[in-house]
Amino acid sequence: MNTADLGLPVDVPSTALFTDQYELTMLQAALRAGTAERRSVFEVFTRRLPNGRRYGVVAGTGRVLDAVENFRFDEGVLGFLRERGIVGEETLDWLAGYRFSGDIWGYPEGEVYFPGSPILRVEGSFAECVLLETVVLSILNHDSAIAAAASRMSSAAGDRPLIEMGARRTHELSAVAAARAAYVGGFASTSDLAAGFRYGIPTVGTSAHAFTLLHDRERDAFRAQVDSMGRGTTLLVDTYDVTEAVRTAVEVAGPELGAVRIDSGDLLLVAHRVRQQLDELGAVNTKIIVTSDLDEYAIASLAAAPVDAYGVGTQLVTGSGYPTASMVYKLVARAESADPAAPLVPVAKKSSGGKVSVGGRKWAARRLDEYGVAEAEVIGTGPVPRELADRQLLVQLVKGGHVVAREPLDVPRRRHAAARAGLPLSATQLSRGEPVIPTEYLHGEAGS
Amino acid sequence: MNTADLGLPVDVPSTALFTDQYELTMLQAALRAGTAERRSVFEVFTRRLPNGRRYGVVAGTGRVLDAVENFRFDEGVLGFLRERGIVGEETLDWLAGYRFSGDIWGYPEGEVYFPGSPILRVEGSFAECVLLETVVLSILNHDSAIAAAASRMSSAAGDRPLIEMGARRTHELSAVAAARAAYVGGFASTSDLAAGFRYGIPTVGTSAHAFTLLHDRERDAFRAQVDSMGRGTTLLVDTYDVTEAVRTAVEVAGPELGAVRIDSGDLLLVAHRVRQQLDELGAVNTKIIVTSDLDEYAIASLAAAPVDAYGVGTQLVTGSGYPTASMVYKLVARAESADPAAPLVPVAKKSSGGKVSVGGRKWAARRLDEYGVAEAEVIGTGPVPRELADRQLLVQLVKGGHVVAREPLDVPRRRHAAARAGLPLSATQLSRGEPVIPTEYLHGEAGS
Numbered sequence: 001m002n003t004a005d006l007g008l009p010v011d012v013p014s015t016a017l018f019t020d021q022y023e024l025t026m027l028q029a030a031l032r033a034g035t036a037e038r039r040s041v042f043e044v045f046t047r048r049l050p051n052g053r054r055y056g057v058v059a060g061t062g063r064v065l066d067a068v069e070n071f072r073f074d075e076g077v078l079g080f081l082r083e084r085g086i087v088g089e090e091t092l093d094w095l096a097g098y099r100f101s102g103d104i105w106g107y108p109e110g111e112v113y114f115p116g117s118p119i120l121r122v123e124g125s126f127a128e129c130v131l132l133e134t135v136v137l138s139i140l141n142h143d144s145a146i147a148a149a150a151s152r153m154s155s156a157a158g159d160r161p162l163i164e165m166g167a168r169r170t171h172e173l174s175a176v177a178a179a180r181a182a183y184v185g186g187f188a189s190t191s192d193l194a195a196g197f198r199y200g201i202p203t204v205g206t207s208a209h210a211f212t213l214l215h216d217r218e219r220d221a222f223r224a225q226v227d228s229m230g231r232g233t234t235l236l237v238d239t240y241d242v243t244e245a246v247r248t249a250v251e252v253a254g255p256e257l258g259a260v261r262i263d264s265g266d267l268l269l270v271a272h273r274v275r276q277q278l279d280e281l282g283a284v285n286t287k288i289i290v291t292s293d294l295d296e297y298a299i300a301s302l303a304a305a306p307v308d309a310y311g312v313g314t315q316l317v318t319g320s321g322y323p324t325a326s327m328v329y330k331l332v333a334r335a336e337s338a339d340p341a342a343p344l345v346p347v348a349k350k351s352s353g354g355k356v357s358v359g360g361r362k363w364a365a366r367r368l369d370e371y372g373v374a375e376a377e378v379i380g381t382g383p384v385p386r387e388l389a390d391r392q393l394l395v396q397l398v399k400g401g402h403v404v405a406r407e408p409l410d411v412p413r414r415r416h417a418a419a420r421a422g423l424p425l426s427a428t429q430l431s432r433g434e435p436v437i438p439t440e441y442l443h444g445e446a447g448s
Numbered sequence: 449m450n451t452a453d454l455g456l457p458v459d460v461p462s463t464a465l466f467t468d469q470y471e472l473t474m475l476q477a478a479l480r481a482g483t484a485e486r487r488s489v490f491e492v493f494t495r496r497l498p499n500g501r502r503y504g505v506v507a508g509t510g511r512v513l514d515a516v517e518n519f520r521f522d523e524g525v526l527g528f529l530r531e532r533g534i535v536g537e538e539t540l541d542w543l544a545g546y547r548f549s550g551d552i553w554g555y556p557e558g559e560v561y562f563p564g565s566p567i568l569r570v571e572g573s574f575a576e577c578v579l580l581e582t583v584v585l586s587i588l589n590h591d592s593a594i595a596a597a598a599s600r601m602s603s604a605a606g607d608r609p610l611i612e613m614g615a616r617r618t619h620e621l622s623a624v625a626a627a628r629a630a631y632v633g634g635f636a637s638t639s640d641l642a643a644g645f646r647y648g649i650p651t652v653g654t655s656a657h658a659f660t661l662l663h664d665r666e667r668d669a670f671r672a673q674v675d676s677m678g679r680g681t682t683l684l685v686d687t688y689d690v691t692e693a694v695r696t697a698v699e700v701a702g703p704e705l706g707a708v709r710i711d712s713g714d715l716l717l718v719a720h721r722v723r724q725q726l727d728e729l730g731a732v733n734t735k736i737i738v739t740s741d742l743d744e745y746a747i748a749s750l751a752a753a754p755v756d757a758y759g760v761g762t763q764l765v766t767g768s769g770y771p772t773a774s775m776v777y778k779l780v781a782r783a784e785s786a787d788p789a790a791p792l793v794p795v796a797k798k799s800s801g802g803k804v805s806v807g808g809r810k811w812a813a814r815r816l817d818e819y820g821v822a823e824a825e826v827i828g829t830g831p832v833p834r835e836l837a838d839r840q841l842l843v844q845l846v847k848g849g850h851v852v853a854r855e856p857l858d859v860p861r862r863r864h865a866a867a868r869a870g871l872p873l874s875a876t877q878l879s880r881g882e883p884v885i886p887t888e889y890l891h892g893e894a895g896s
């Protein structure tokens with residue numbers, strides 16, 4: 001399957017231009033030096049979680065697989081590189097035949113992660129792996145940041161559904177990926193039609209103030225909406241006066257009115273008043289949807305309010321303060337040649353300024369306590385201890401260039417809920433703190 | 449010109465799915481109610497600048513024009529809407545013939561803006577205008593946020609060039625738009641090949657730690673890079689020991705070495721040491737490029753350091769703390785019918801929670817003081833005072849559905865530099881403060 005077959009809005013003939021120029025010039029230099037084919041291992045990890053966060057959420061893995069499959073240098077791309085003189089003919093010839101033929105392992109999408117977790121491991125020749133750096137990081141950094149915010153919000157919302165409404169606050173295609181990541185993180189639906197089209201996420205909609213203002217009276221607007229959408233629709237009740245609007249809404253739609261939306265004011269107070277008014281009017285099943293710059297803290301503060309659903313925009317698509325996940329893509333081991341028998345040598349940048357990396361091809365496992373609750377993220381480069389063998393986190397995603405782990409989006413969504421439920425209870429505290437479980441390095445290979 | 453003709457990476461057959469579902473259901477309700485054709489005016493504005501910022505930067509206008517031209521409901525899109533039951537057949541028929549046929553006026557791209565500035569004004573029938581809300585806001589909110597950060601950074605950098613390197617920290621297509629907005633805001637180049645391909649922005653690249661680690665010795669890596677790229681290349685000198693790396697770099701490339709890059713450590717200190725060492729080695733023309741989580745404050749703090757260029761990633765593509773510009777798209781006036789002679793009635797949501805909007809179709813002008821420096825953003829709904837007639841800010845972008853103001857990207861880039869230079873000097877102070885000029889409403893139409 002090629003992403004180009006999937007149509008809008010990711011209908012790009014190739015992902016190969018989502019690449020920083022230095023990846024191509026490093027390739028060219030390595031080709032000339034005879035080092036390009038050295039067997040190499042790159043890993044994606046983050047040195048730290050955003051300040052105070054207890055866990056991270058892996059998201060975007062499915063999009064990474066699409067991007068890798070679709071990473072081709074067609075004539076248009078090659079012509080651009082030639083015209084700009086970015087690399088020479090020999091390198092262009094090599095790129096024309098490019099297909100990733102290596103292996104990729106990774107934390108499955110929806111899994112939680114911690115500082116140092118080897119979220120993705122890309123193995124192959126240096127040449128074929130180095131080219132994927134930018135596109136892999138773009139996807140994982142963006143999508144994981146959104147999923148982490150979504151997870152905190154869905155945890156704060158409990159059983160009440162969350163609607164993703166942030167498309168207008170971010171780049172039009174980020175919005176589509178954000179809706180996808182939000183769904184993985186526990187959101188129920190999105191207002192973004194492109195996300196519905198592309199990923200099959202349930203879409204929903206209410207009404208805007210403009211619709212009320214278009215009409216001569218609020219009553220006319222409500223009548224028009226109910227005539228068109230039926231009594232089950234959601235009427236926006238805060239264009240003029242909320243109390244009057246709620247009365248009008250129930251008069252127009254009857255007590256079968258589906259829901260009302262409140263988009264401004266002190267939501268806690270207004271929700272209580274509106275609930276009481278709806279009940280008094282006999283609209284006991286009419287739901288209340290609140291929107292208006294909600295984040296996980298605002299959602300939590302409304303836990304005791306008579307609210308049935310939350311619409312979240314800005315704070316979701318901007319990662320609730322942390323719009324990127326600060327993951328890096330680092331060479332951690334390489335051999336002296338392409339020979340599969342040549343030993344892998346761990347490599348790592350020496351620190352100058354705190355940017356320590358741990359060399360070596362890694363495994364990871366989550367150790368549980370006697371009650372089955374996670375107690376440590378264990379990362380190592382040697383053999384996996386027997387007691388952790390069935391707790392390993394990395395799964396094979398690509399084998400010899402072929403994607404082997406595609407899955408429908410409901411799978412990572414359920415996986416995330418299960419992974420979060422397996423963490424200590426303090427994982428879902430919203431207050432700032434340390435990662436909820438420590439990262440332990442087995443054999444202490446730091447810098448080896 | 450259609451964006452689809454422009455190829456990668458915005459090759460999507462239509463932008464019509466970058467739409468929130470409620471726009472379509474409002475359309476359907478208005479069609480049935482007979483109000484869909486009412487002549488309407490929508491405006492894009494922001495109620496406030498990000499906390500402490502002195503001015504905003506309009507960016508994305510050119511992309512908005514592409515999106516509006518490309519906003520079509522083809523069979524694939526219509527089939528999706530039908531299958532999901534989002535709107536009925538009558539509405540689908542209307543959408544099949546959709547072409548925006550109205551007028552769009554706006555602040556030209558690169559111009560600065562302030563709270564309340566009518567950055568874009570979209571005029572036509574309610575039906576044709578309401579559909580554009582999400583895609584217009586997505587583009588302007590994202591691109592303007594990035595351009596504002598870029599402008600602060602370019603102001604802090606003075607004459608030293610800035611390189612955009614943030615692709616890996618944001619969604620792969622946001623990255624392309626971010627490179628474009630950064631260029632408008634004063635950046636000189638980008639590392640993102642897709643941005644070079646799509647918008648003709650100059651691209652540059654250096655080398656990564658992985659390239660050094662791939663080789664048996666740092667010297668081998670430097671030799672390979674110089675053999676491939678020539679002596680004018682930029683060598684990365686902080687993989688192991690900076691002093692030794694600089695010595696090796698000059699030994700390998702000679703004093704003609706183009707530049708060295710430093711990506712970690714105390715950049716101020718390291719830059720001074722490296723400059724001294726390069727000079728002692730006779731490499732007096734070798735430049736120093738610094739990277740490593742720079743923002744406008746870090747750039748300003750390096751003003752006295754011997755640095756020749758800055759590479760900026762994360763903080764640029766995340767808007768340096770403000771990843772979205774919080775612009776809204778509001779109905780501000782509408783007539784009782786489609787008749788061009790029917791008077792426009794100003795409309796606005798009544799406040800409940802501070803979300804005040806000012807009704808009426810607006811003009812804007814920047815009043816200058818006796819020295820030609822901006823002193824107020826004047827916004828009004830009545831006739832334009834004679835003394836402000838030639839200081840008006842809105843220009844026509846679309847006329848009767850046709851784009852009339854396309855321009856190459858260097859034009860908004862120069863326009864921004866000129867607009868910023870026309871503000872009071874305190875505009876470019878990095879410290880927090882109020883908008884550098886006040887917004888004045890003429891005729892005091894608030895809420896009228």
